[in-house]
Amino acid sequence: MFYQAPPEAATPSFFRSGLPLPMLTEAGSGAMKRTMARCSGCARRSVCMPLDLSAAQISRLDTFVRETRPVSRGQPLYLAGDRFQNFYAIRTGSFKFVTVNRDGLEQISSFFVAGETLGLDGVSSGSHAGEAVALEDSSACVIPFAALEAFCAESRAMQRHLHRLMSEEIVRQAALVMLLGTMKAEQRVAAFLLNLSERVGRQGYPRSELALRMSREEIGNYLGLKLETVSRMLSKLTRQGLVEIRAKRIRIVDFGALARV
């Protein structure tokens, strides 16, 4: 869900990139400078776009995916109520998606990492239902939705891809509802770690090594628990020998037992 397997000697950038893929080759990648996006030459296109596009279609992408936006840690990519115009494909880093209810209470309903797509919450109403905040210095490619929708009419593959994105979001949320509705604190934390682990594994890193990008409080908010409870459960799992913890670095020792919690 966010992730990451830090091989012991990982360099910070490797560690942060989220995907074991080469960085883009564009010039001028200053931290806060907006850069041009070029899907046609992007090494990670397979992560955020469908595979079976023709060469012509790929260069067509370049006509509307023009910009990559850097976002510093703690800064929003968009805010609740912002007019919905774009999807954002995360290129590097990670984000949390936060909604605020009428009482001002915040709820984190998703964490996103590199390769995943943000902004789907705006499609139905025309404005964003929540805000997307960077958990670390990150960057995202800006995909204008109107142009994407037009492109979908031409490309079956792109249409499929879009539908899949939205449906995946639905399934992800359903899993969270399941967690919040049926699990006890210890199970929630265990499930969270395993989910994390799986995402790490999918990106080619060792499944047992996690480097959290979010605080205990954010984890608690996401899991419907208080930060103290998250901490207690992590300690409990440690005492039982299922995990080893050093601050935001977590090693999963016994996958089977963790799944059985």
Added chain:
Amino acid sequence: MFYQAPPEAATPSFFRSGLPLPMLTEAGSGAMKRTMARCSGCARRSVCMPLDLSAAQISRLDTFVRETRPVSRGQPLYLAGDRFQNFYAIRTGSFKFVTVNRDGLEQISSFFVAGETLGLDGVSSGSHAGEAVALEDSSACVIPFAALEAFCAESRAMQRHLHRLMSEEIVRQAALVMLLGTMKAEQRVAAFLLNLSERVGRQGYPRSELALRMSREEIGNYLGLKLETVSRMLSKLTRQGLVEIRAKRIRIVDFGALARV
């Protein structure tokens, strides 16, 4: 979200229909018989299809929306794991959407009523993530997804409609996550009643009269509470004079106070 404002003297069928619209005019509407669907002549087309379709496009709908499926109370419209082939537009009645986790625990993550569309959970994986069960004798129009997707490539309006459907589902789930993550039992029940009330109102019935279609246990499951707790909270709200309850018939007396709970 499910059910309904019973004007005191409502007939059973009116009561059950879910929408203040005339029934379809097709012949042969035996309870368990599958009937032909005809979007072109359907009085409720505006509820489940986009408004701005041309006459030609509407008759095009008839080429693939062919069947209406009756489902008896307690029976599934589809099961978890079923191959995903169709969306289902609910014509009459109501459904719950249930997912089952690996431990066999069930979680209701949505209730659906007439006019709403079921089955979105299957798009990403190709098979349904959960099952849709009728809360009462119901019927749904079968919309083959492949054909719908093809139609979307031709009609911008239909494409928009589909995207809106999926995004609405995302927003709905996000609201449930918010409820489960941040609210106390009394607030959850109050929010549930208000949500119900709003849907009732949108369908043209008085907002203050609710006729629940689901049991306390189902409400509790949906809200992440036990049935006893739901019952206690309903009693509490009654004692405070915010609602009046007679079994599955609920009258909201004080909307403002209910919202402030």
Added chain:
DNA sequence: CGGGGGCTTGAGCGTAGTCAAGTAAAGTGG
């Protein structure tokens, strides 16, 4: 190396869960 924020741990409390009994409503069959 010192300061500060994030994290851990403890004690006590409150909310919701569990178990159980009793009541109301909804089916079922004569």
Added chain:
DNA sequence: CCACTTTACTTGACTACGCTCAAGCCCCCG
């Protein structure tokens, strides 16, 4: 239509899980 069975709901007493408040520790960063 009524008696009977079954299921759904309500209420109470008790328990336990997670929250609150508070103190202290450990990283991480400057």
